Amino acid sequence: MRIVALAGxxxxxxxxxxxxxxxxxxxxxxxxxxxxxxxxxxxxxxxxLDTVMYTLGGGINEEQGWGRAGETxxxxxxxxxxxxxxxxxxxxxRDFATHIVRTQMLEAGYKxxxxxxxxxxxxxxxxxxxxMTDDQVETHVVVDDPERGRRAIHFQEWWVRLRASVPxxxxxxxxxxxxxxxxxxxxxxxxxxxxxxxxxxxxxSVGTILAVPGVRDAVAAxxxxxxxxxxxxxxxxxxxxxxxxxxxxxxxxxxxxxxxGADLLDGWLVDEADAGVEVDGIEVRSRPxxxxxxDATAAIAGAALDLARELAAGAAGTAxxxxxxxx
Amino acid sequence: MRIVALAGxxxxxxxxxxxxxxxxxxxxxxxxxxxxxxxxxxxxxxxxLDTVMYTLGGGINEEQGWGRAGETxxxxxxxxxxxxxxxxxxxxxRDFATHIVRTQMLEAGYKxxxxxxxxxxxxxxxxxxxxMTDDQVETHVVVDDPERGRRAIHFQEWWVRLRASVPxxxxxxxxxxxxxxxxxxxxxxxxxxxxxxxxxxxxxSVGTILAVPGVRDAVAAxxxxxxxxxxxxxxxxxxxxxxxxxxxxxxxxxxxxxxxGADLLDGWLVDEADAGVEVDGIEVRSRPxxxxxxDATAAIAGAALDLARELAAGAAGTAxxxxxxxx
Numbered sequence: 001m002r003i004v005a006l007a008g009x010x011x012x013x014x015x016x017x018x019x020x021x022x023x024x025x026x027x028x029x030x031x032x033x034x035x036x037x038x039x040x041x042x043x044x045x046x047x048x049l050d051t052v053m054y055t056l057g058g059g060i061n062e063e064q065g066w067g068r069a070g071e072t073x074x075x076x077x078x079x080x081x082x083x084x085x086x087x088x089x090x091x092x093x094r095d096f097a098t099h100i101v102r103t104q105m106l107e108a109g110y111k112x113x114x115x116x117x118x119x120x121x122x123x124x125x126x127x128x129x130x131x132m133t134d135d136q137v138e139t140h141v142v143v144d145d146p147e148r149g150r151r152a153i154h155f156q157e158w159w160v161r162l163r164a165s166v167p168x169x170x171x172x173x174x175x176x177x178x179x180x181x182x183x184x185x186x187x188x189x190x191x192x193x194x195x196x197x198x199x200x201x202x203x204x205s206v207g208t209i210l211a212v213p214g215v216r217d218a219v220a221a222x223x224x225x226x227x228x229x230x231x232x233x234x235x236x237x238x239x240x241x242x243x244x245x246x247x248x249x250x251x252x253x254x255x256x257x258x259x260x261g262a263d264l265l266d267g268w269l270v271d272e273a274d275a276g277v278e279v280d281g282i283e284v285r286s287r288p289x290x291x292x293x294x295d296a297t298a299a300i301a302g303a304a305l306d307l308a309r310e311l312a313a314g315a316a317g318t319a320x321x322x323x324x325x326x327x
Numbered sequence: 328m329r330i331v332a333l334a335g336x337x338x339x340x341x342x343x344x345x346x347x348x349x350x351x352x353x354x355x356x357x358x359x360x361x362x363x364x365x366x367x368x369x370x371x372x373x374x375x376l377d378t379v380m381y382t383l384g385g386g387i388n389e390e391q392g393w394g395r396a397g398e399t400x401x402x403x404x405x406x407x408x409x410x411x412x413x414x415x416x417x418x419x420x421r422d423f424a425t426h427i428v429r430t431q432m433l434e435a436g437y438k439x440x441x442x443x444x445x446x447x448x449x450x451x452x453x454x455x456x457x458x459m460t461d462d463q464v465e466t467h468v469v470v471d472d473p474e475r476g477r478r479a480i481h482f483q484e485w486w487v488r489l490r491a492s493v494p495x496x497x498x499x500x501x502x503x504x505x506x507x508x509x510x511x512x513x514x515x516x517x518x519x520x521x522x523x524x525x526x527x528x529x530x531x532s533v534g535t536i537l538a539v540p541g542v543r544d545a546v547a548a549x550x551x552x553x554x555x556x557x558x559x560x561x562x563x564x565x566x567x568x569x570x571x572x573x574x575x576x577x578x579x580x581x582x583x584x585x586x587x588g589a590d591l592l593d594g595w596l597v598d599e600a601d602a603g604v605e606v607d608g609i610e611v612r613s614r615p616x617x618x619x620x621x622d623a624t625a626a627i628a629g630a631a632l633d634l635a636r637e638l639a640a641g642a643a644g645t646a647x648x649x650x651x652x653x654x
Contacts, residue, residue: 042431072401078424082449084431093420097405104369104411122409 008205010065013055015198018297035208057123168246197226203243232273335532337392340382342525345624362535384450495573524553530570559600
């Protein structure tokens with residue numbers, strides 16, 4: 001079974017680990033969001049790609065969900081001693097090495113997709129991890145900063161430094177409309193039996209990937225099942241509500257499904273708290289969605305796959321045998 | 328009193344600390360060697376400048392004489408885990424931060440001299456530290472590598488990886504002849520009362536600084552006292568003999584003085600083991616030269632200054648009052 005998942009950072013990575021447990025024989029391709037990539041200290045940092053790579057490769061700091069296990073912060077402390085910032089972005093020493101290798105390869109002319117593949121040679125995440133694009137796309141947020149007035153800031157500054165405490169007036173994936181999908185992205189989607197949308201941020205993670213020209217159409221042509229990142233009107237984790245509010249979408253499981261659209265989504269998993277939600281043109285199922293431990297997460301991923309198989313079989317007119325073939 | 332010193336790495340830095348103790352009121356300008364600078368992992372590393380900066384700024388690993396005190400090596404270990412080398416150059420986490428700041432400033436268009444000044448804003452070495460040039464000069468060594476044949480390698484590869492175990496057939500400061508002295512270098516020398524040559528490597532440290540067009544002539548016009556890096560036919564530390572042999576100079580206190588030349592040197596301090604050495608046109612004095620502790624080192628620096636004052640006074644025809652004015 002060939003599965004494509006569009007993933008952001010922490011939530012996406014945890015879901016993917018559950019997916020691997022639920023479908024150990026599947027060929028999984030992960031299209032990673034690069035809209036929150038940022039250049040810091042002259043180094044190119046790809047938080048979402050790294051979170052997926054570290055999580056699936058066994059190097060993640062499990063407790064915080066990002067960054068490396070056993071991390072130290074000597075470089076960051078020293079940069080601070082030189083007065084060189086920003087200090088609000090938590091780059092650890094082990095993590096720095098990843099960014100040094102990436103930056104060196106990018107400067108040597110390798111594309112981000114090739115760099116990511118090289119980094120994964122070490123981490124062996126068990127999935128094929130492809131950045132959504134090799135072109136630079138950076139999510140910027142317009143805020144009315146109480147101290148500095150209305151200005152556009154990098155998503156990371158809003159998200160990490162300001163903890164999204166200042167409302168976003170708008171959010172834009174700068175460069176997305178001119179970006180091309182990275183090599184392999186459209187082919188992987190085209191070859192997929194199922195496309196899954198993990199409970200990543202629907203605006204700045206999955207939404208940014210879908211904004212790369214060609215990706216949304218390719219995904220929409222497949223059987224697509226999403227897992228709601230919103231439970232009972234609040235994000236499962238993170239501050240997705242701040243992003244949804246910025247683009248005028250209600251923070252609810254139903255509204256997110258409508259935001260993705262019935263042209264894209266075939267199935268939508270919502271939490272039991274949202275049982276009864278209906279969305280025109282989308283098959284909605286409810287079940288517990290808290291990724292509280294690996295088993296619970298694997299069960300959620302398995303349920304998403306089951307729904308996808310059921311929908312695919314239904315679409316193919318062979319609904320009777322659905323649901324058990326690949327597990 | 329205005330003093331200029333031409334310094335390499337460990338030996339030069341220790342001598343400079345002694346000089347500060349011997350002449351606490353003096354204005355000291357250090358012209359630092361950049362010929363052993365190297366780009367590693369996309370970062371510009373300036374070993375000699377950093378050794379001076381860390382030593383005089385209180386950040387040095389006292390035992391090994393280079394690198395940072397309390398250093399850790401997480402970044403290097405991680406780079407190794409990615410298979411990214413070289414592993415033979417010992418960059419620690421704290422040290423990495425220096426190179427990250429430097430590289431970022433260089434890429435922003437700042438010259439190395441301005442970068443060095445910015446780094447010294449933190450370290451406050453108590454001297455003005457200027458790289459010999461803002462242009463790239465790299466010392467290369469031709470070796471007949473048993474495994475890879477005759478080839479030119481970066482000085483650091485010969486010095487650090489091979490520990491100078493393969494004879495150098497030749498040593499060249501590539502780029503030196505087209506380099507310009509960094510801003511402030513010639514002015515500092517011109518304004519100096521005394522120029523000192525610490526017991527740094529006479530070939531790849533002091534020799535490289537003198538190879539920058541204009542520097543040697545400016546120095547030669549001043550009262551110049553050197554401290555022999557050779558005691559009784561062997562280097563005080565390091566492997567200066569391998570460098571001297573490569574350029575056909577005997578490893579002796581006398582031969583190094585002759586290599587510098589009577590046009591350059593006015594006075595030359597040799598160790599007691601070399602008492603009786605005479606060099607035409609150069610005033611040679613013998614005293615203990617082992618920089619075994621800070622007091623011994625300060626006494627050596629003080630003796631160099633005393634000799635310089637004596638020679639300067641003699642040149643001015645006022646030898647009677649020499650030696651005590653500025654201490």
